[in-house]
Amino acid sequence: MIVKGLSRQILVAMASVTVAAGFLVFFGTYLAFTVLFYFSPWAEDTDDWLTGFDFIILAVLIFIALIVAALASVRLARRILEPLESLAKSARRIKDGDLSARATPGDHSLGETALLVEDFNAMAQRLQDMASDMTLWNATIAHELRTPLTILKGRLQGMIDGVFVPDEKSLHALVAQVDSLARLVEDLRTVTLADSGHLDLRLQPVRLKNEIERLVEMLDKDLKQEGFDLRLALSDVLVSVDAMRIRQVLLALLTNARRYAMRGVIEISLRVEHDQAILCVADEGPGLAPDIAFTAFEPFRRGGESGSLEKGGNGLGLSVVRAIVEAHGGKVRYAQSDKGGALFEIILAKPLS
Structure with a gap:
């Protein structure tokens, strides 16, 4: 719906500009010749002026120019709209969760439009990479935390059930697992702060x-x-x-x-x-x-x-x-x-x- 609305607006706008330009040329030419005729030094000495046939020829020429301008406008509008339509469709797909969506640049001679599409695709690729990294990080962190937490839970439950004696050696082993967790958390904190540019440094x-x-x-x-x-x-x-x-x-x-x-x-x-x-x-x-x-x-x-x-x-x-x-x-x-x-x-x- 957005793409169709955008297409209609651009086509109507360009067609309106073309028609307005045609009328402006026609009436502007007539007005210019009228001014020249009435204010020129030789206007009183000549009876020659634009005849009806001259106006017909002028109108035909302007009409042909109008058609050519309209065709050129429509073609230019389509060249502009193709990458914009692709951009709009891809944006909606990304909004719906499909981060693999990419827009088609179309005609690269339209420099700004092609750069806009390329920037959009780069942004979409970065979003996809970030989502993949986040998924990997979540899975890996869960894997890293599972081992020491499982050991801690098993040992503590064994001490509660009387299977393990809470002696000094067992307690040191539990502290070692806690140290492992603390080291993992601190390392994650350091990497995350550095990636976000918020790592505190006392230089x-x-x-x-x-x-x-x-x-x-x-x-x-x-x-x-x-x-x-x-x-x-x-x-x-x-x-x-x-x-x-x-x-x-x-x-x-x-x-x-x-x-x-x-x-x-x-x-x-x-x-x-x-x-x-x-x-x-x-x-x-x-x-x-x-x-x-x-x-x-x-x-x-x-x-x-x-x-x-x-x-x-x-x-x-x-x-x-x-x-x-x-x-x-x-x-x-x-x-x-x-x-x-x-x-x-x-x-x-x-x-x-």
Whole structure:
């Protein structure tokens, strides 16, 4: 109904303009010749003026021009209406829940109309992607929450029924599950806030070398017990960052290496290159599988069905890294290290002088 109404309005408007233009040309020409005849210096010396036959010829010519203009107007109206009709139909389908609807641009010579349709299609594609992502997020979050909640419920019910003794070991296991839930919720919060541009950062001048050394000092003993050797190659760089968030990034990368890398050296380096501070974390392998190397920073992205679940991960670690780094205006990328392992490179803003 809307499309038909729009078509009728445009056709009537263009036809009216064409007819009005025809009448304006006809009567305007007559009026112009009348003025010229009566006010010209030679008007009294000549009896020649437009005859009735002249008016007939003029009327026929204007009528032919009117027909040509009307046909051109109708054709132009159809060229304009085709993409607009497609746009209106697609908009109604999207309103009814069909996010796969797309409009047809039609004649690309109508630049603005074609751009309007392309923008509409881009908007529709983004809506569809967002809906798909939301569905995936809901399903994945439910999956992630189910395991610790099931364990908590089972253990607590067993203690109530007397199957399990509420000793210190059992309570520590329950606390570990609660910690897992808390970590998942905090990671989800960080990623969501960063995607919406509302991640709170407390920027201040920070010497990254000192922050890295303090964190490594805390983790060094545990990592050595698991067979890892931390090696540092740090330049003294002063950067405006949120120190707590940068520690969170480095901790996530070290935890990732701790879970998946082979026992050996983990190297942390910090340097200045092209007026940028570059923080790198590299291990000795095996690195990321080719099927996830380009999507490793997407939420809940895993190399296998349950790999990170078995090792205590929730699939959000690298997403948190990307969210925090991009909130600082930086970039994070993955490459293969010289030893065949994973190399995560964090590029931060220009260092302070």
